[in-house]
Amino acid sequence: MQPDRLSATFSALADPTRRAILGRLATGEASVTELAEPFAMSLPAVSKHLKVLERAGLIARGRTAQWRPCTLAADPLKSAAEWLEPYRRFWEDSFDRLEAHLKAQQKDQGRHGGST
């Protein structure tokens, strides 16, 4: 079965090297050799990661230049962020509750404890 687009995106992001490659491409296009440099990794190993990223639509590779530069393609990241968005209330809620609790505590201290 062909994995759905979102699953392919999350699966491609489930690797620290691939996330680091995307981080590098966020600063501008790069060749495979340039991408391999910061990692203690062979070119074929890096190429394998690039294929996963390319299949997931997270990078595009130049067709004309001989060095075939890789560039970041952010659309799938947008879909991933959109999927996560409705869950935001769960972590913001717990922060809001903490903030409300701390404010109530301060107010209480102000009422009972004076200015210490």
Next chain:
Amino acid sequence: MQPDRLSATFSALADPTRRAILGRLATGEASVTELAEPFAMSLPAVSKHLKVLERAGLIARGRTAQWRPCTLAADPLKSAAEWLEPYRRFWEDSFDRLEAHLKAQQKDQGRHGGST
């Protein structure tokens, strides 16, 4: 090698059934039987997905009640959203550019073409 936390999160999210389970748990706690209901799936198959989600810290399971209800644990989702955040400028940039382009076009039409 133990996968890092963020990789475990993205890997757990790389499956439509697991994402649907999280969507169900966003509405409140549920038993394994309740979670299995909407999917044409055996209880052991659902349990396998729950184990992946639990290992990734995305769900917590009750220890006291006999039906061991599952609840959503959103902290790893927060980390995933935070990882995606710096890339936001890439998809918002392209939208901003489109908006600027459309505005410039409208202005240009206003100047040359009158009110059509």
